[in-house]
Amino acid sequence: MNKSNQRKTPFFTKLKEYGESNVAPFDVPGHKLGKIDNDLIKYIGKKTYLLDSNSPIGLDHLNKPTGVILEAEKLMAEACNADKAYFLTNGTTTGILAMIMSVCKANDKIILPRNVHKSVINGLILSGAVPIFIQPIIDQHLGIANDVSFDSVKNALDANPDATALFLINPTYFGVVSDLKTITEYAHKNNLTVMTDEAHGAQFYFSKKLPLSAMDAGVDISASSMHKTAGSFTQSSIILTKGDRINHQRLRATLNMLQSTSPSSLLMASIDVARKTMYFKGETKINKLLEMAKETRKDLKTIRGIKVIDNDYFKKRKSYGFDETKIIIKVSDLGLSGFEVYQLMKKKYNIQLELAESHIVLAILTIGTKKSDLNRLVQGFKKLAKEYYKIKDKLPKIEFEYQFPETFARPRDAYHAPKVIVDLEEAINEIAGESVMIYPPGIPIVIPGEVISKNVVDDIKFYQNKSKALQSDLDDTKITIIDKENWVKYSEKIKNEF
Numbered sequence: 001m002n003k004s005n006q007r008k009t010p011f012f013t014k015l016k017e018y019g020e021s022n023v024a025p026f027d028v029p030g031h032k033l034g035k036i037d038n039d040l041i042k043y044i045g046k047k048t049y050l051l052d053s054n055s056p057i058g059l060d061h062l063n064k065p066t067g068v069i070l071e072a073e074k075l076m077a078e079a080c081n082a083d084k085a086y087f088l089t090n091g092t093t094t095g096i097l098a099m100i101m102s103v104c105k106a107n108d109k110i111i112l113p114r115n116v117h118k119s120v121i122n123g124l125i126l127s128g129a130v131p132i133f134i135q136p137i138i139d140q141h142l143g144i145a146n147d148v149s150f151d152s153v154k155n156a157l158d159a160n161p162d163a164t165a166l167f168l169i170n171p172t173y174f175g176v177v178s179d180l181k182t183i184t185e186y187a188h189k190n191n192l193t194v195m196t197d198e199a200h201g202a203q204f205y206f207s208k209k210l211p212l213s214a215m216d217a218g219v220d221i222s223a224s225s226m227h228k229t230a231g232s233f234t235q236s237s238i239i240l241t242k243g244d245r246i247n248h249q250r251l252r253a254t255l256n257m258l259q260s261t262s263p264s265s266l267l268m269a270s271i272d273v274a275r276k277t278m279y280f281k282g283e284t285k286i287n288k289l290l291e292m293a294k295e296t297r298k299d300l301k302t303i304r305g306i307k308v309i310d311n312d313y314f315k316k317r318k319s320y321g322f323d324e325t326k327i328i329i330k331v332s333d334l335g336l337s338g339f340e341v342y343q344l345m346k347k348k349y350n351i352q353l354e355l356a357e358s359h360i361v362l363a364i365l366t367i368g369t370k371k372s373d374l375n376r377l378v379q380g381f382k383k384l385a386k387e388y389y390k391i392k393d394k395l396p397k398i399e400f401e402y403q404f405p406e407t408f409a410r411p412r413d414a415y416h417a418p419k420v421i422v423d424l425e426e427a428i429n430e431i432a433g434e435s436v437m438i439y440p441p442g443i444p445i446v447i448p449g450e451v452i453s454k455n456v457v458d459d460i461k462f463y464q465n466k467s468k469a470l471q472s473d474l475d476d477t478k479i480t481i482i483d484k485e486n487w488v489k490y491s492e493k494i495k496n497e498f
Contacts, residue, residue: 006079006279010071012269014059019050028054028262053265062087062263063256072272079279080205081215082240084248086255087271088223089263092199092237093119095223097126097258099195099239102251103165103221104129106412111156112167114404115145117197117442118435120167124411125448132160133407137319140401142309142330143358145443146319147178150186157190165193170214171201173355173441174362175326176319180217188218193245196222199237202230203325203366206282209290211321220245229325229366230278232270278367285367286325292374293324293365299378300327305334305389306381309360325365329381332359334388335395339467341384349380355440356467358398403459405432405450409482414449417490418483421474424460427452431487433480436472438463452481 025032034041034049041049053059060067069087076085088094096119104110106128112120114133124131134156136145148168157163166187171177184194196214198204202224204213214222221241226232239255241248300308309328311321331341338356345351345361354364363377388395408431409417419433430452437444445463446456460479463470473480 006075006276008071008075009269009272009276010068010075011060011265012072012272014068015051015053015265015269018053018056018059019047023056025056027056048266051266051269054262059265062089062259062268063261064252069268072268072275076238076271076275077240079275080213080238080240082242084241086239086251087263087268088237088239088255088259089235089267090259091227091235092197092223092225093117093122094255094258095237095239096120096197097123098251098254099221099223100124100129100165100167101127101258102247102254103193103195105164108164109160109162110165110167111153111160111163111192113145113148113169115172115443116167116169117199118437118439118444119442120197121411121435121444121447125415126412128410128412129164130410131407132156132163133404135404137317138403139317142328142360143401144172144174144360146172146174146176146314146317147321148183149318149320150179150182153183154186157187157192161190163190163192165195167195167197169197171198171211171323171326173200173443174328174360175200175323176314177201177211177321177323179320180212180214180219184218193221194219198222198224200225200228200326200364201323202226202228202238203278203282203286204323206230206278207286208283209287210325211323215240215242218242221251226271226274229364230274230282231366231368232274233264233267235264236267236271236274238271282367289365289367289369290324292369292371293327296327296374296378300329300381303378303381303385305385305392306331307333327363327365327377328360329363330360332398333392334385335392335397336388337398337466339469343468344384345380349376349383351377351380357438357441358462358466403455405446405453405456407449408451409449411448413491414447414482418486419480420483421478421480424457424477424479427479427481428454428457430481431484433482434473436460436470436479438467438469439471440469452479 034046060069073085100123104127108129110129111132113136115136134152136148187194196219198214204210225237227234227236297308307330314322338361342356354362432446432450435444435447
């Protein structure tokens with residue numbers, strides 16, 4: 001690799017040149033490079049609008065790049081030890097949909113953990129693939145699902161020799177990683193294509209002190225959120241590929257079906273410059289970040305009533321590894337749920353955490369994290385613990401067990417099946433016709449085609465009471481289920497269809 005080439009920002013440079021060229025714009029977008037008057041342009045200035053272009057001459061086309069977008073994608077691939085890279089302007093969600101739809105056809109078996117993001121379930125619906133769910137390592141102490149063991153993957157592959165693909169989360173939202181290299185090598189021996197949701201691992205490509213990246217582990221295709229941990233604008237992501245198992249013509253066709261024909265030039269430019277920054281400054285800045293994170297954990301561990309979850313914790317529970325740019329804090333011993341602490345930290349101390357779960361809260365650190373903000377985090381928890389530690393025994397104990405429902409039908413069949421809407425209480429032992437989830441992290445409590453047990457209903461009620469982030473197609477008192485009376489007739493109809 002010619003490292004000097006990584007100093008280039010071909011798309012951003014050309015975009016800036018176009019915006020400053022004094023062109024007479026008779027194309028879209030309608031703001032005509034900022035020649036309008038509105039509140040946003042008064043606040044952010046005209047330069048942002050100068051960089052918001054569609055696809056004028058010289059700026060290339062995302063659906064079939066041959067110029068500066070292609071050049072920028074090649075630089076990204078080189079920076080990440082990949083063969084090819086694709087820019088995404090609708091988040092890693094688009095990348096996950098495209099991966100599954102381009103690798104799996106209808107009725108192909110795909111092996112995957114059940115704690116996947118909702119976009120994976122949507123990918124199953126769109127592709128018609130049949131999921132073979134494997135159990136991740138469940139941590140009832142924290143109320144979360146972690147990585148998958150090599151043995152669980154091996155058992156699933158051995159039991160399903162006709163499977164087409166393996167899909168893994170690496171890292172999980174909370175930063176836990178699997179033995180990705182060993183798992184990938186075994187999957188390849190069994191002729192499976194390996195895909196990863198690497199949404200929270202873009203930083204792995206730019207530091208040797210972080211867990212192994214998907215491309216370095218030999219994964220065939222991965223989707224990564226540059227915006228989450230590498231500094232680009234929200235919604236900007238990438239797909240990376242390696243090896244000869246990916247049909248790039250099919251992948252491109254799938255992306256063109258899913259992505260807008262008017263992609264944001266601002267998002268693409270932000271990917272271009274984020275790659276350059278991470279390539280040249282990422283290693284040094286991440287090393288410094290890890291030192292700050294270590295000190296912050298040390299300070300947090302002195303606070304009564306909270307526990308800091310670190311790499312040693314996960315190793316004792318047989319998880320493979322942990323991304324230490326994540327700080328997980330167990331707060332339930334204060335008599336507060338993570339959801340309550342999430343709200344209190346913002347309301348009382350103006351500290352915005354990434355997400356909450358029943359027992360924990362999560363803080364995500366990046367090269368943009370400042371020591372002063374970490375000091376505020378520590379001080380905020382000191383104040384919170386001082387207030388609640390003295391009354392913790394008077395507060396209700398947080399009880400929650402992480403679990404997954406049984407599968408009745410593939411998600412695609414359940415999505416298209418005849419449905420009815422019922423009260424939540426009436427749904428016990430019925431088959432879900434929709435996904436219900438907490439966002440973030442976006443892991444469904446139940447997905448289309450799964451059995452709604454009493455435990456599922458109890459879990460939904462728990463989140464209704466504790467969190468404001470429950471998402472479903474209906475209001476909180478209703479749920480969509482499969483119409484059993486018409487299911488048999490429907491099943492016969494689709495038996496020989498995709």
